[in-house]
Amino acid sequence: MTHHRIVIIGGGNAGLSVAGRLQRKGIDDVVVIEPRGQHRFQPLFSHVAGGVARASMAVRPQASVMPEGVGWLQETVMDLEPDADAVVLASGARVTYDQLIVCPGMQLDWDAVPGLTAALGTPSVASHYEFDLVPKASRLLRDLRSGTVVFTQPPGPAKCAGASQKPMYLACDYWRATGVLGDIRVVMVVPDPTIFGIPEIDRELERKIAEYGIEVRYGIELRSVDGANNTVEIGPVSGGPGAGAGFSAGSGSGSVEQLHYDVLNVVPPQSAPDWLKSTSLPAAGDSGGFVEVDPETLRHVRYDNVWALGDAAATRNSKSGGALRKQTKVVAENVLTLLDGREPATRYDGYTVCPFTVSRSTVVFAEFDDAYRLKPTIPFWTSLSRERRLSWLFDRHILPWVYWHMILKGRA
Template identity: 40%
Template sequence: MANATHEIVIIGGGSAGIATASSLLKRRPELDIAIVEPANLHYYQPGWTMVGGGVFDAPVTARPMRDVMPSAVTWVQESAASFQPEIKQVTLQNGDTLHYRLLIVAAGIRLAWEQIEGLGQSLGAHGVTSNYRYDLAPYTWQLVKSLKQGRALFTQPPMPIKCAGAPQKAMYLSCDAWRDAGVLGDIDVQFHNAGAVLFGVDAYVPALMDYVDRYGIDLNFGSTLTAIDGPARQAIFKTADGEITRDFDMIHVVPPQVAPDFIADSPLAAESGFVDVDQFTLRHHRFPDIFALGDVGSMPNAKTAAAARKQAPIVAVNALAVLDGHAPVCDYDGYGSCPLTVERGRIVLAEFGYGGKLLPSFPDWIIDGTKPHRLSWLLKSEALPWIYWNGMLKGHEWLVKPKPRLTPNPRQAA
């Protein structure tokens, strides 16, 4: 494979990359597609919050990559190293090259643990945990079960991060467990958020504030975790008034998140480091034979699995149009979904698009997403994992089938 050529090369075998390949093959089964993905395991990452809350066991969120990779694609089990878009080439870590007619980048986001001093040495011990890692989510639940009194800190870094509601979800599920155990009143729960608001879409804030008040959570906005001393059980935060230090018995850390280095250092990157694409067509601004979706894209949408699920068929349709010599024919509306788990059995189902516009999948009489619902919990705990493994990854586009424009998109001509 030292110098192979494919019609379409997809970088990344996560949810976005595999869903796009499956949507492409549903429409054109004869396509020659290669997926570049080094990992042996594929994870259902939205399930890790439930693992940290004692709802799921971690192994149900992982499957062998070979079991989810579409059988019709060529799986290149290697890492991408660099891009040469002027000659339509990707160079791999082992020095091999792949040439393409069209490139789709779905490489995800990088968790920058190293940006918090001392965190790497403390994770998984000294009460320091994070649901953002498969191996640590069970430790979160272990800490929650064992904590009877003291201080529990929950952090959220500056945007962008994947699933902006996940830091809160970990906190609410923990508080619900402590309430059930009768110890919540003996635990000082603090939320340290680098941002200025509890949630970026105002319509969902009142319901969340009800739970903040119910659980007695101390909100700290403009508070960014910068360092941890695990053995001393101390966390240091940067605030507008200077550094503050907080002792803790448990801390749930959400790391800063950035574009993967091989993307940020490439000619594909925008100033942000993410792939520089049109937010509607998901086509690259400077290289018309390149698309990007999922967490690695520069679009200003919420980075969630639901967003990738909506984007994948749009990229598939637009990519095929470009392969056929036409302009992209579908637009992405910025849809993302964040099921905010406020207690075991109830969820505030946040669904919104660009500009914070509410984009509910169901009428209010079925699910009013601005209020906590039992039905939303069943959707999150029962339906969505099944839809992920059996629908999204296999090219079934339930509720996300793209609607082609009547005229080509004027923002990007072929």
């Protein structure tokens, strides 16, 4: 058994950023538990699938991105004992802590859609949400010259849900440039009654949808996949996976439909990792399994020395790296305040972001809050949410550098 002042579960975007911040503030015993030897920058997966970045650009060795002075335990957490201030590892070892920060992200629930897991092994099905399948998605979209392509966005909480649509716009722009767009039927399945949910953003996306001739099925979800016959069944959304941060729970009004596909790019339903669901950290009745924190202070509502942020926290915002960038500041400040013997008072304001890559040179930059109201970083510059080349430059070329060199070090 070992003891550390701060233990962080998950060395992804949230875990490393908050570790870096705490270390830079002078906390000397911060340890991150992370099993993977490679760190992945997930926002770039959409660009890779859309043919405007290489897969190698989205990964780096975990050792190379660990903030200096932060410890790394390359282990998997299996269970939590918050009453004993302890974490149980897959190796059987226990690690105790003064403060615990929980950020293991979300899992992709492939088995929630009948037939989907088997279909992933067939030649025409891919997903840009799973790193190993991203190059396949990229190849399938690049090589399609005619036929039907179906893209799906799941109901319920998802990592940057709007990212489900990004490779579609990038591929359409490519097909238009290569003269085959007219021979391809593009179908997008979305769980909500509109394409995104904020009128200003919906207008921009709808303009691109009309430009590319995309057929959108609103209020609809993927019901099943028949990989042997290249067919999907889609139908009205029956309800999200429960409390958490989903915006799409509810009933759709469309009808059940069978669609033949030549290419299928699926984004599966998502939830907190199974091991986390079975601990005492989620709220009773939250089938999504997210850590029950105060959505503003990000402190657990029942365990005073437990915190959560990023995709695994039951906050109200749409989950994204942009959201957790704000959350890392809040958690770091509040933990420091607590260690100083005062009550945590820093609050997360619900900010989140989704940069829609609507062509291979433009982005619609949606910044909004947990009530789906526009929330531009630069106040009054609301027109940043229009299609812009400048946003593309930032999203594709500047942000990856900022991520590797500043965000993961707790500097931004």
